[in-house]
Amino acid sequence: MNTEQPLSKNLLYLAAGTAAILLIPFTAMQFTSEVIWTLSDFLVAGTLILGTGCAYLFVTRKSGTYAYKVAVVFALGTGFLLIWSNLAVGVIGSEDNPINLWYFGVIAIGIIGAFISGFKANGMVITLFAAAIAQALIAFVAIFGGYYQSPPSSVIEILGVNGFFITLWIVSALMFRYAAQKVTENLQPK
Structure with missing residues (x-):
C-alpha cells in the first residue's frame, strides 16, 4: 500500500x-x-x-528510506541556514563583505556534487565532506588574509560560525553514510 x-x-x-x-x-x-x-x-x-x-x-521522491530522507533534510537545512544567514547579516563582517560571496561556492559544491552523484547516498557523503572542507578553507582565508578586519568580525566569531556550519556539513555526510549502509544491509541476502 x-x-x-x-x-x-x-x-x-x-x-x-x-x-x-x-x-x-x-x-x-x-x-x-x-x-x-x-x-x-x-x-x-x-x-x-x-x-x-x-x-x-x-x-x-524515489527514495523510500527514512534515513535518506532525514539526511536530505539535514543537508538542505544546513544549506538553507548558510544562505539565509549570509544574505541577512553576512557570515564574516556584514553582508557587504566580499568574502561572503565565497560561501555561495560551498552551496555550489553541494548542488553540483549532488547532481554528479545522482543523489546517491555514497556520493552525497563525498559531496558534503567537500562542502565542509570548502567552508573550512574560506574561514582559513578570512583569518589569514585579514578579511575579518573590515567590517570587523573577531577570529573567535569566524571560527565559531564556520565551525558550526562545518559540523553541520559533517553530520549531514555521516547521516548519508548511515543511509547508504542501511541500503546495503537491506540488499544483503538474509
Whole structure:
C-alpha cells in the first residue's frame, strides 16, 4: 500500500507553508518598526523557502528510506541556514563583505556534487565532506588574509560560525553514510 501524497498535493502544502511562514515577518511589521522587510526581502525569502522544499520533494521522491530522507533534510537545512544567514547579516563582517560571496561556492559544491552523484547516498557523503572542507578553507582565508578586519568580525566569531556550519556539513555526510549502509544491509541476502 502506497501512502505517498501526490506531488501536486505536496506542492500545495509547501506553498501554503511558505505563505504561512512569510506571514510572520509581515505581521510583525504591522506591530513594530524593528522588522522592516521590502518586497525583495519577501521574494528572496519565499524563493529560498519554497526552493528548499521543492528540492526536498525532488530528491526524496524515489527514495523510500527514512534515513535518506532525514539526511536530505539535514543537508538542505544546513544549506538553507548558510544562505539565509549570509544574505541577512553576512557570515564574516556584514553582508557587504566580499568574502561572503565565497560561501555561495560551498552551496555550489553541494548542488553540483549532488547532481554528479545522482543523489546517491555514497556520493552525497563525498559531496558534503567537500562542502565542509570548502567552508573550512574560506574561514582559513578570512583569518589569514585579514578579511575579518573590515567590517570587523573577531577570529573567535569566524571560527565559531564556520565551525558550526562545518559540523553541520559533517553530520549531514555521516547521516548519508548511515543511509547508504542501511541500503546495503537491506540488499544483503538474509
